Amino acid sequence: DAGVIQSPRHEVTEMGQEVTLRCKPISGHNSLFWYRQTMMRGLELLIYFNNNVPIDDSGMPEDRFSAKMPNASFSTLKIQPSEPRDSAVYFCATSLNPGPHNEQFFGPGTRLTVL
Amino acid sequence: SQQGEEDPQALSIQEGENATMNCSYKTSINNLQWYRQNSGRGLVHLILIRSNEREKHSGRLRVTLDTSKKSSSLLITASRAADTASYFCATENFLTGGSYIPTFGRGTSLIVHP
8 A cells, every 4th residue: 555645745825826735545544634734833633534524623723724525535625715824734644443542644744835 | 632742842862872752641541652753754653552551662662651640751772863753642532422533742853863
Protein backbone atom coordinates (compact mmCIF):
# COMPACT_ATOMS: atom_id res chain seq x y z
CA ASP A 1 0.00 0.00 0.00
CA ALA A 2 1.25 3.48 -0.85
CA GLY A 3 0.06 4.91 2.43
CA VAL A 4 -2.11 7.98 2.77
CA ILE A 5 -1.88 10.09 -0.38
CA GLN A 6 -2.41 13.83 -0.34
CA SER A 7 -2.47 16.31 -3.17
CA PRO A 8 -1.24 18.79 -3.95
CA ARG A 9 1.93 18.75 -1.85
CA HIS A 10 2.29 22.51 -2.15
CA GLU A 11 -0.28 25.14 -2.96
CA VAL A 12 0.27 28.86 -3.31
CA THR A 13 -2.80 30.96 -3.90
CA GLU A 14 -4.05 34.47 -3.49
CA MET A 15 -6.44 35.67 -0.86
CA GLY A 16 -10.04 35.11 -1.87
CA GLN A 17 -9.37 32.10 -4.06
CA GLU A 18 -10.90 28.69 -3.47
CA VAL A 19 -8.53 25.96 -2.35
CA THR A 20 -9.27 22.24 -2.47
CA LEU A 21 -7.05 19.73 -0.73
CA ARG A 22 -7.39 16.03 -1.47
CA CYS A 23 -6.76 12.84 0.44
CA LYS A 24 -6.82 9.18 -0.47
CA PRO A 25 -6.86 6.99 2.64
CA ILE A 26 -5.22 3.64 3.10
CA SER A 27 -7.54 0.97 1.73
CA GLY A 28 -9.64 -0.56 4.47
CA HIS A 29 -9.20 2.27 6.93
CA ASN A 30 -12.57 3.43 8.21
CA SER A 31 -11.57 6.62 10.01
CA LEU A 32 -10.20 9.74 8.38
CA PHE A 33 -8.93 12.87 10.08
CA TRP A 34 -8.00 16.32 8.75
CA TYR A 35 -5.44 18.29 10.78
CA ARG A 36 -3.88 21.72 10.44
CA GLN A 37 -0.39 22.42 11.74
CA THR A 38 1.12 25.83 12.41
CA MET A 39 3.97 27.02 14.58
CA MET A 40 1.61 29.09 16.70
CA ARG A 41 -1.15 26.56 17.31
CA GLY A 42 0.54 23.22 16.82
CA LEU A 43 -1.47 20.31 15.38
CA GLU A 44 -5.21 20.99 15.38
CA LEU A 45 -7.89 18.45 14.52
CA LEU A 46 -10.31 20.02 12.05
CA ILE A 47 -12.75 17.22 11.30
CA TYR A 48 -13.07 13.47 11.72
CA PHE A 49 -14.99 10.98 9.54
CA ASN A 50 -15.95 7.44 10.38
CA ASN A 51 -17.28 5.22 7.59
CA ASN A 52 -17.52 8.33 5.36
CA VAL A 53 -19.76 10.14 7.86
CA PRO A 54 -18.54 13.33 9.58
CA ILE A 55 -18.53 12.61 13.30
CA ASP A 56 -16.93 15.71 14.79
CA ASP A 57 -16.33 18.96 12.92
CA SER A 58 -15.99 21.17 15.98
CA GLY A 59 -12.42 21.97 14.99
CA MET A 60 -13.37 23.53 11.67
CA PRO A 61 -12.44 27.17 12.24
CA GLU A 62 -15.32 28.82 10.37
CA ASP A 63 -17.82 28.43 7.59
CA ARG A 64 -15.16 29.06 4.99
CA PHE A 65 -13.94 25.54 5.66
CA SER A 66 -15.83 22.47 4.46
CA ALA A 67 -14.92 18.81 4.14
CA LYS A 68 -16.50 15.90 2.33
CA MET A 69 -15.94 12.20 2.06
CA PRO A 70 -18.10 10.99 -0.84
CA ASN A 71 -16.72 7.47 -0.65
CA ALA A 72 -14.30 5.32 1.32
CA SER A 73 -11.36 6.17 -0.92
CA PHE A 74 -11.52 9.95 -1.21
CA SER A 75 -11.90 13.06 0.91
CA THR A 76 -11.59 16.78 0.25
CA LEU A 77 -11.04 19.80 2.43
CA LYS A 78 -12.12 23.04 0.82
CA ILE A 79 -11.44 26.61 1.87
CA GLN A 80 -13.54 29.28 0.19
CA PRO A 81 -12.58 32.08 0.23
CA SER A 82 -9.03 31.58 1.46
CA GLU A 83 -7.27 34.08 3.73
CA PRO A 84 -3.58 34.56 4.60
CA ARG A 85 -4.19 33.22 8.11
CA ASP A 86 -5.15 29.89 6.55
CA SER A 87 -1.51 29.37 5.60
CA ALA A 88 -0.42 26.13 7.26
CA VAL A 89 0.41 22.50 6.59
CA TYR A 90 -2.73 20.41 6.28
CA PHE A 91 -2.48 16.72 7.09
CA CYS A 92 -4.84 13.88 6.37
CA ALA A 93 -4.55 10.82 8.62
CA THR A 94 -6.43 7.55 8.65
CA SER A 95 -6.86 4.61 11.00
CA LEU A 96 -8.52 1.23 10.88
CA ASN A 97 -11.33 2.33 13.16
CA PRO A 98 -11.86 4.93 15.89
CA GLY A 99 -10.90 2.66 18.75
CA PRO A 100 -8.48 3.98 21.36
CA HIS A 101 -5.82 1.42 20.49
CA ASN A 102 -5.48 2.23 16.84
CA GLU A 103 -2.57 4.24 15.50
CA GLN A 104 -3.04 6.92 12.92
CA PHE A 105 -1.23 6.92 9.60
CA PHE A 106 -0.44 10.38 8.31
CA GLY A 107 -0.08 11.58 4.77
CA PRO A 108 2.84 13.81 3.72
CA GLY A 109 0.76 16.95 4.10
CA THR A 110 -0.15 19.88 1.86
CA ARG A 111 1.73 23.10 2.51
CA LEU A 112 -0.70 25.93 1.81
CA THR A 113 0.44 29.51 1.38
CA VAL A 114 -2.20 32.19 0.93
CA LEU A 115 -0.78 35.49 -0.23
CA SER B 1 -10.90 18.15 25.50
CA GLN B 2 -7.63 17.21 27.06
CA GLN B 3 -4.31 17.56 25.32
CA GLY B 4 -0.95 16.12 26.24
CA GLU B 5 1.74 18.67 27.05
CA GLU B 6 5.29 17.75 26.10
CA ASP B 7 8.31 18.95 27.98
CA PRO B 8 10.82 20.29 27.15
CA GLN B 9 9.77 22.23 24.07
CA ALA B 10 13.25 21.84 22.62
CA LEU B 11 16.17 19.53 23.36
CA SER B 12 19.66 19.62 21.89
CA ILE B 13 22.12 16.78 22.56
CA GLN B 14 25.21 15.13 21.12
CA GLU B 15 25.09 11.88 19.22
CA GLY B 16 25.39 8.94 21.58
CA GLU B 17 23.67 10.67 24.48
CA ASN B 18 20.23 9.70 25.74
CA ALA B 19 17.22 11.94 25.11
CA THR B 20 14.28 12.09 27.50
CA MET B 21 11.00 13.77 26.71
CA ASN B 22 8.01 14.02 28.99
CA CYS B 23 4.28 14.27 28.48
CA SER B 24 1.70 15.30 31.07
CA TYR B 25 -2.06 15.08 30.76
CA LYS B 26 -5.08 15.98 32.85
CA THR B 27 -7.72 13.27 32.81
CA SER B 28 -7.73 9.47 32.91
CA ILE B 29 -6.71 7.69 29.74
CA ASN B 30 -6.96 4.24 28.22
CA ASN B 31 -3.69 4.56 26.37
CA LEU B 32 -1.05 7.05 25.31
CA GLN B 33 0.81 7.10 22.03
CA TRP B 34 4.09 8.67 20.92
CA TYR B 35 4.68 9.90 17.37
CA ARG B 36 7.67 11.33 15.53
CA GLN B 37 7.64 13.98 12.83
CA ASN B 38 10.63 14.60 10.62
CA SER B 39 10.90 18.04 9.08
CA GLY B 40 8.46 18.47 6.22
CA ARG B 41 6.83 15.10 6.74
CA GLY B 42 3.75 13.65 8.39
CA LEU B 43 3.70 12.11 11.85
CA VAL B 44 4.79 8.51 12.25
CA HIS B 45 3.54 6.29 15.04
CA LEU B 46 6.29 5.06 17.37
CA ILE B 47 4.72 3.26 20.28
CA LEU B 48 1.50 2.85 22.24
CA ILE B 49 1.35 2.20 25.97
CA ARG B 50 -1.86 1.13 27.65
CA SER B 51 -3.02 2.44 31.00
CA ASN B 52 -2.30 -0.91 32.71
CA GLU B 53 1.30 -0.92 31.48
CA ARG B 54 4.12 0.86 33.24
CA GLU B 55 6.93 0.46 30.73
CA LYS B 56 7.35 -0.55 27.13
CA HIS B 57 10.37 -0.97 24.88
CA SER B 58 10.84 -0.83 21.14
CA GLY B 59 14.43 -0.93 19.93
CA ARG B 60 16.20 2.12 21.35
CA LEU B 61 12.91 3.56 22.60
CA ARG B 62 11.67 3.19 26.14
CA VAL B 63 8.31 4.58 27.21
CA THR B 64 7.07 4.78 30.76
CA LEU B 65 3.63 5.65 32.04
CA ASP B 66 2.75 6.83 35.53
CA THR B 67 -1.02 7.09 35.74
CA SER B 68 -0.89 8.38 39.33
CA LYS B 69 1.12 11.38 38.13
CA LYS B 70 -0.66 11.52 34.78
CA SER B 71 2.63 11.57 32.95
CA SER B 72 4.64 9.61 30.42
CA SER B 73 8.23 9.76 29.28
CA LEU B 74 9.95 8.77 26.07
CA LEU B 75 13.61 7.82 26.32
CA ILE B 76 15.76 7.44 23.23
CA THR B 77 19.01 5.71 24.09
CA ALA B 78 22.29 6.12 22.21
CA SER B 79 20.82 8.86 20.05
CA ARG B 80 21.78 9.31 16.41
CA ALA B 81 21.68 12.33 14.13
CA ALA B 82 18.80 10.62 12.32
CA ASP B 83 16.72 10.88 15.52
CA THR B 84 16.50 14.64 14.93
CA ALA B 85 12.76 15.29 14.71
CA SER B 86 9.78 16.53 16.69
CA TYR B 87 8.17 14.08 19.09
CA PHE B 88 4.50 14.21 20.07
CA CYS B 89 2.45 12.43 22.65
CA ALA B 90 -1.19 11.73 21.90
CA THR B 91 -3.90 11.06 24.45
CA GLU B 92 -7.31 9.88 23.43
CA ASN B 93 -10.44 11.92 23.83
CA PHE B 94 -13.82 10.29 24.16
CA LEU B 95 -16.44 11.59 21.76
CA THR B 96 -20.18 11.36 22.14
CA GLY B 97 -21.27 8.20 20.37
CA GLY B 98 -18.48 6.02 21.65
CA SER B 99 -15.59 7.13 19.48
CA TYR B 100 -12.12 7.89 20.73
CA ILE B 101 -9.79 10.21 18.87
CA PRO B 102 -6.17 10.97 19.66
CA THR B 103 -5.30 14.53 20.62
CA PHE B 104 -1.73 15.72 20.12
CA GLY B 105 0.42 18.02 22.20
CA ARG B 106 2.68 20.70 20.75
CA GLY B 107 5.69 18.42 20.64
CA THR B 108 9.32 18.38 21.70
CA SER B 109 11.83 19.41 19.05
CA LEU B 110 14.92 17.19 19.35
CA ILE B 111 18.20 18.03 17.67
CA VAL B 112 20.99 15.45 17.78
CA HIS B 113 24.36 16.86 16.79
CA PRO B 114 26.75 14.47 15.03
